[in-house]
Amino acid sequence: MNFVDILSPACALFLDFDGTLVDIAPEPGAVVVPSGLVPTLAALQAYLGGAVAVVSGRPIREIDQFLGPLRLPAAGVHGAERRSAGGQIERIAGQPLHAVELAVQALAARHPVLIVEHKQASIALHYRKAPELEAACLDAMHKAVAQSPGLTLLRGKMVVEAKPGSASKGQAIEAFLREAPFAGRTPVFVGDDITDEIGFSTVQRLGGLGVKVGEGPTVAWQRLADPGALRQEFQTAVARKVPARAPA
Known part of the structure; x- marks a missing residue:
């Protein structure tokens, strides 16, 4: 069908x-x-x-x-x-994103080609313009989410996002x-x-x-x-x- x-x-x-x-x-x-x-x-x-x-x-x-x-x-x-x-x-209910915010802003400051997207309840880090930065983005987000109870990491196409686990x-x-x-x-x-x-x-x-x-x-x-x-x-x-x- x-x-x-x-x-x-x-x-x-x-x-x-x-x-x-x-x-x-x-x-x-x-x-x-x-x-x-x-x-x-x-x-x-x-x-x-x-x-x-x-x-x-x-x-x-x-x-x-x-x-x-x-x-x-x-x-x-x-x-x-x-x-x-x-x-x-x-x-x-949103979860604290402070650790994630610090991590992505620090990484984006070193690599301006990265795009940080704020969605109120989540933060996404896009590396479509720099695929070679995938490992660095994943590492920074993994560490930040590990310090943020209630958040989980979600991967997509050239993006990694911290969002409420629920x-x-x-x-x-x-x-x-x-x-x-x-x-x-x-x-x-x-x-x-x-x-x-x-x-x-x-x-x-x-x-x-x-x-x-x-x-x-x-x-x-x-x-x-x-x-x-x-x-x-x-x-x-x-x-x-x-x-x-x-x-x-």
Whole structure:
């Protein structure tokens, strides 16, 4: 069964953002949202009865900025914050980030090519512009997190992040599935990174499907080549399944 066939009103669709809906950029703020993506997501949201949510490492406010005026249910910072379909915001209590802040700022001062991203509940250190600094970034973050009870280290594509240990994309998805309009539906989660593996395993444990975008080992049962392929699948699904509006 192909991805278009999987999408039906019985599904709840959960989507990562960077590397999944949009192509990864050299810096977090440099992401480009293709012109047709927002209306396509809006059409899918209507077709699925509202059961579409973004589950991302980004803060919810950034998701809204990129996808505006569309305002989807969303989980940000790997589940540390979550906005329900009704608009209610839940946040996991933050953990002290002082040791991490000192470590990443000291490293970035020595290597200005590194990018430090503050997300309120977490701190991410990006080394996409300097892959040779991976070991140094990992070492600094490991040591800082070891001094910070309640935090855990999360690796992604050219990024390492300190976040609350109690937050995960899998837990965020399960929380959505306890609420309308997601409850009682078959969950489908689409992601691209190591950070999405917990989401794949969660939905598949619950009888749903994980879809990996891009290369690399994964527990997901289905794969798409790249974000462009996912966007094309969505456009095809909208063309085939969403009734065209009558002209005004």
